[in-house]
Amino acid sequence: MAIDEHKFTPVLIGIHLVALPIYSRLPPYVLLLIASFTIWTLLIITGRTRQPVAFIRILLAGAVVVSLLVSYGTILGQEPGTSMLLMLSFLKLFEMKSKRDVLLVIFLGYFLVATNFFHTQSPWIAAYVFVVVIYLTSLLIIFSDRLSSTNFKTRIKISLRMVVQSIPLMLILFVLFPRIQGPLWGIPDDAKSAITGVGDEMSPGSINNLISSGAVAFRVMFKDEPPEQKDLYWRGLVLSHYDGRTWRRDDAPEDLRPEIEYVTADAKLIEYAVMLEPHGRKWLYSLENLVASPYTVTRELQAITEKEINNLFSYSMISNLQATNKALNAQEIKKNLLLPQGLNEKSIALAKKLRMAAGNNVTYTNSVLNYFKTNPFFYTLSPPLLGENAIDDFIFNSRQGFCEHYSGAFVYLMRAAGVPARVVIGYQGGTLNPLDDYMIVRQSDAHAWAEIWLDDRGWTRVDPTAAVSPSRIDYGITNAGLEESRLPFFLVSNSQLLFQLRYTIDSLNHSWNKWVIGFNDKKQRELFEMLGIKDIDKATLFSWMVVAMTLSGGLVFLWVFKQGETKSKRDVASYYYGVFCRKLEKAGLIKLPSESADEFLARVVQIFPASKVKASSITHYYQCLRYGSDDSDKHKKRLIDAVKRFRAE
Amino acid sequence: MNSSNSNLARASTGLLKQAAKSIAQVILGKDDQIRLALTCLVAQGHLLIEDTPGVGKTTLAHTIAQVMGLDFQRIQFTSDLLPSDILGAAIYNREQSSFEFHKGPVFSNFILADEVNRATPKTQSALLEAMEERQVTVEGATRKLPQPFFVIATQNPVHQLGTYPLPESQLDRFLMRIHLGYPDKKAERELLQGADRREMIEHLKPVVDGGKLQTIQKQAAKIHVADALLDYIQAVLEFTRNSPMFEFGLSPRGGLALLNAARSLALIEGQEYVLPEHIKIVMASVVNHRLELCTDELDNQGKTAASYISETVPIP
Numbered sequence: 001m002a003i004d005e006h007k008f009t010p011v012l013i014g015i016h017l018v019a020l021p022i023y024s025r026l027p028p029y030v031l032l033l034i035a036s037f038t039i040w041t042l043l044i045i046t047g048r049t050r051q052p053v054a055f056i057r058i059l060l061a062g063a064v065v066v067s068l069l070v071s072y073g074t075i076l077g078q079e080p081g082t083s084m085l086l087m088l089s090f091l092k093l094f095e096m097k098s099k100r101d102v103l104l105v106i107f108l109g110y111f112l113v114a115t116n117f118f119h120t121q122s123p124w125i126a127a128y129v130f131v132v133v134i135y136l137t138s139l140l141i142i143f144s145d146r147l148s149s150t151n152f153k154t155r156i157k158i159s160l161r162m163v164v165q166s167i168p169l170m171l172i173l174f175v176l177f178p179r180i181q182g183p184l185w186g187i188p189d190d191a192k193s194a195i196t197g198v199g200d201e202m203s204p205g206s207i208n209n210l211i212s213s214g215a216v217a218f219r220v221m222f223k224d225e226p227p228e229q230k231d232l233y234w235r236g237l238v239l240s241h242y243d244g245r246t247w248r249r250d251d252a253p254e255d256l257r258p259e260i261e262y263v264t265a266d267a268k269l270i271e272y273a274v275m276l277e278p279h280g281r282k283w284l285y286s287l288e289n290l291v292a293s294p295y296t297v298t299r300e301l302q303a304i305t306e307k308e309i310n311n312l313f314s315y316s317m318i319s320n321l322q323a324t325n326k327a328l329n330a331q332e333i334k335k336n337l338l339l340p341q342g343l344n345e346k347s348i349a350l351a352k353k354l355r356m357a358a359g360n361n362v363t364y365t366n367s368v369l370n371y372f373k374t375n376p377f378f379y380t381l382s383p384p385l386l387g388e389n390a391i392d393d394f395i396f397n398s399r400q401g402f403c404e405h406y407s408g409a410f411v412y413l414m415r416a417a418g419v420p421a422r423v424v425i426g427y428q429g430g431t432l433n434p435l436d437d438y439m440i441v442r443q444s445d446a447h448a449w450a451e452i453w454l455d456d457r458g459w460t461r462v463d464p465t466a467a468v469s470p471s472r473i474d475y476g477i478t479n480a481g482l483e484e485s486r487l488p489f490f491l492v493s494n495s496q497l498l499f500q501l502r503y504t505i506d507s508l509n510h511s512w513n514k515w516v517i518g519f520n521d522k523k524q525r526e527l528f529e530m531l532g533i534k535d536i537d538k539a540t541l542f543s544w545m546v547v548a549m550t551l552s553g554g555l556v557f558l559w560v561f562k563q564g565e566t567k568s569k570r571d572v573a574s575y576y577y578g579v580f581c582r583k584l585e586k587a588g589l590i591k592l593p594s595e596s597a598d599e600f601l602a603r604v605v606q607i608f609p610a611s612k613v614k615a616s617s618i619t620h621y622y623q624c625l626r627y628g629s630d631d632s633d634k635h636k637k638r639l640i641d642a643v644k645r646f647r648a649e
Numbered sequence: 650m651n652s653s654n655s656n657l658a659r660a661s662t663g664l665l666k667q668a669a670k671s672i673a674q675v676i677l678g679k680d681d682q683i684r685l686a687l688t689c690l691v692a693q694g695h696l697l698i699e700d701t702p703g704v705g706k707t708t709l710a711h712t713i714a715q716v717m718g719l720d721f722q723r724i725q726f727t728s729d730l731l732p733s734d735i736l737g738a739a740i741y742n743r744e745q746s747s748f749e750f751h752k753g754p755v756f757s758n759f760i761l762a763d764e765v766n767r768a769t770p771k772t773q774s775a776l777l778e779a780m781e782e783r784q785v786t787v788e789g790a791t792r793k794l795p796q797p798f799f800v801i802a803t804q805n806p807v808h809q810l811g812t813y814p815l816p817e818s819q820l821d822r823f824l825m826r827i828h829l830g831y832p833d834k835k836a837e838r839e840l841l842q843g844a845d846r847r848e849m850i851e852h853l854k855p856v857v858d859g860g861k862l863q864t865i866q867k868q869a870a871k872i873h874v875a876d877a878l879l880d881y882i883q884a885v886l887e888f889t890r891n892s893p894m895f896e897f898g899l900s901p902r903g904g905l906a907l908l909n910a911a912r913s914l915a916l917i918e919g920q921e922y923v924l925p926e927h928i929k930i931v932m933a934s935v936v937n938h939r940l941e942l943c944t945d946e947l948d949n950q951g952k953t954a955a956s957y958i959s960e961t962v963p964i965p
């Protein structure tokens with residue numbers, strides 16, 4: 001069947017709708033090609049030009065491959081692959097001749113719209129995909145509706161009904177489809193490059209750039225009451241190595257030794273579950289003094305997973321805020337006292353002077369903090385640049401800095417006086433969602449602080465930022481007296497409506513993460529355990545899924561079949577008239593759906609004049625039964641007899 | 650249907666067939682149009698005849714009135730015709746020193762509104778309102794029109810000069826619109842050879858009268874309609890409302906018009922129930938003036954809204 005060119009327009013719109021979310025990520029060459037394909041198609045639709053010949057189409061396909069090679073260097077992988085399919089869908093419009101070509105483009109659209117989930121799995125994109133699927137289905141209706149008897153509204157209505165009817169199947173697939181841990185395909189993965197979050201090193205400026213991001217780092221559900229704001233130190237990474245500018249993790253292979261010594265005070269255990277947004281790294285965030293974790297814990301009390309976290313990741317942990325980590329060995333002492341050679345002489349001199357005056361390490365720590373407090377240090381998001389002797393420059397000249405400056409300088413002063421010390425980066429604080437029972441920790445809560453070794457207490461947290469800006473720790477980032485223009489707008493806005501909206505949206509996001517994205521292998525197993533089925537393996541799950549799909553499909557089939565059957569039982573007339581029509585169909589005469597019985601009779605008589613009498617009486621009995629008020633069995637019997645004896649001749 | 654009822658129906662059919670035969674003696678070669686005009690009359694609807702002058706619009710109306718034994722009034726519409734010329738007016742009576750209402754030509758059983766699109770919209774709407782309400786309100790007093798009440802309006806093709814085309818909302822008030830067209834060769838010859846039509850009309854004997862016609866009309870309303878047929882009408886309505894081929898779909902009034910016209914036709918045909926066939930026969934005259942095709946495509950193929958519907962909507 002040939003396709004009218006004006007029907008291209010909805011298909012063109014469809015491909016654009018499919019691709020809309022990925023346009024912002026596509027390279028310029030690809031966008032340029034897509035734009036020119038679109039204009040070209042519009043010219044074809046308006047009749048100003050014709051579909052290009054095969055040779056040109058091959059050249060264009062070549063241009064597609066070249067644009068991908070120029071932009072990505074390869075045609076394999078997620079982004080190049082989806083871009084290629086997208087561009088080829090546009091190209092297909094140039095050779096659309098038959099219904100088959102259109103169907104190909106539409107089905108490709110269904111696939112392409114699902115690839116949006118490679119990039120993000122937010123509820124918004126899911127809603128968008130849902131809408132696009134409805135639109136694509138309405139396109140299928142256009143091309144199966146040969147009479148053009150539907151308008152846009154009806155098509156969308158039918159399509160919506162079809163999509164809604166498929167929800168039960170979707171749920172079966174969702175609950176029963178075996179979850180595969182790790183990525184489904186071993187394709188080159190380029191998703192993590194653009195993820196925001198705390199990096200694995202700290203230099204001046206690395207954290208205050210995060211502060212202006214309102215993105216959620218993770219969400220936490222506490223089993224009991226959450227700890228106070230000032231105790232919410234979410235440890236991410238411990239940085240021990242300093243080169244004069246940047247604090248880094250230890251280069252040495254991680255010394256994994258889980259047996260950690262705790263001073264157990266009256267243990268008040270805090271149980272919490274974290275839903276970590278993908279950050280492309282291996283470490284997990286936890287409160288201090290991790291007691292129990294399902295993942296590997298290093299000597300520095302960092303929880304670490306085996307693979308980078310590129311999808312939403314949820315885990316449960318237990319911390320004991322009153323405990324202290326007393327594990328330390330000689331190698332560690334050495335490591336946490338190291339300073340770069342020949343730098344920051346003035347600071348070292350200051351450290352030595354203060355330590356002499358203090359007498360012990362505790363007093364010394366207090367006097368360093370006091371030094372920050374009494375001298376005119378400022379807490380600011382836009383500190384001036386520092387020179388080669390960065391610590392000297394900061395302590396004696398600029399005196400303006402953000403948490404990374406204070407924690408770095410503090411650890412430097414500690415080490416200079418012989419106190420083992422290290423920098424910890426992570427997040428501090430968090431906001432309870434007043435509409436739901438969980439806490440949101442945002443990128444803007446990113447923070448850096450210090451831990452020092454005291455012989456009698458073990459590793460002790462000291463936050464020099466608190467000395468400069470106590471309200472940062474007690475009331476959170478928005479109350480730290482920082483420049484408001486640098487903070488995310490919604491954090492500083494006072495509008496009640498915006499406040500409500502923000503938490504409602506986050507609440508929705510959280511539920512989506514919890515129930516949809518978070519429904520992983522483990523949750524699936526838990527669900528079946530709840531139903532009393534233990535240790536279900538993937539093969540069983542899969543076969544159950546197949547059985548459930550078959551059953552529900554069978555039920556639908558039965559229902560449709562049953563409906564047809566009861567109708568034919570009720571309506572003997574239609575049934576036997578149908579038999580009559582089929583007999584004629586075999587003889588080569590097909591009744592059109594819009595043809596009335598009389599019109600059909602006229603044609604029958606014309607072609608099979610010998611059947612005139614029989615065909616007339618069948619038509620008469622049928623009309624009597626179907627349209628008359630008399631549905632006596634006598635008529636039915638006559639109709640049945642006549643139809644059974646009927647032969648087209 | 651009980652036997653007395655079915656006897657009545659049979660009698661009605663007989664009378665209608667006889668009437669059709671009488672009319673056909675005067676109006677030659679136009680059996681289908683005569684049948685439709687009678688259908689319209691039996692369905693208590695009004696008829697619009699659209700054609701060029703001289704094809705026998707007036708003669709047809711006159712003949713029907715004569716055969717049906719109805720009192721007949723012809724109103725020639727002109728651009729200076731006033732509403733009071735149709736409805737009547739209150740005139741001061743000097744002797745009784747009071748106003749007295751003089752009934753206009755509309756107070757008749759059968760009205761021929763000739764060249765209705767020559768009058769101004771104001772005058773047109775006076776008639777059309779009377780058609781719809783079957784009563785007339787002048788100077789605050791409402792007066793019922795006689796029963797039965799039947800209007801045949803004739804209209805020149807819209808593109809001719811000096812016409813005020815009836816708006817769609819007014820067209821909807823006519824149950825049917827038909828075209829007469831030129832007679833075929835044989836009929837034309839007979840016409841040329843035959844006697845003066847006007848004289849022939851005068852010699853025609855009425856087949857029924859107003860009272861009998863009302864009985865027949867009641868009989869038509871009793872014709873059986875099966876669910877399957879209502880399904881078909883609804884399918885037609887839904888199709889016209891959803892198809893992009895039409896500017897607007899058929900109104901509920903359009904649906905009722907189809908049903909009533911089909912019932913009357915079934916009675917005329919002597920059928921005890923309505924068939925999809927009947928719907929198809931009345932379709933063009935009932936539907937074409939209510940629907941506007943969006944594309945020229947069908948027009949170019951010589952298709953009308955009705956033929957498009959008949960060929961597309963499946964019969965349930």
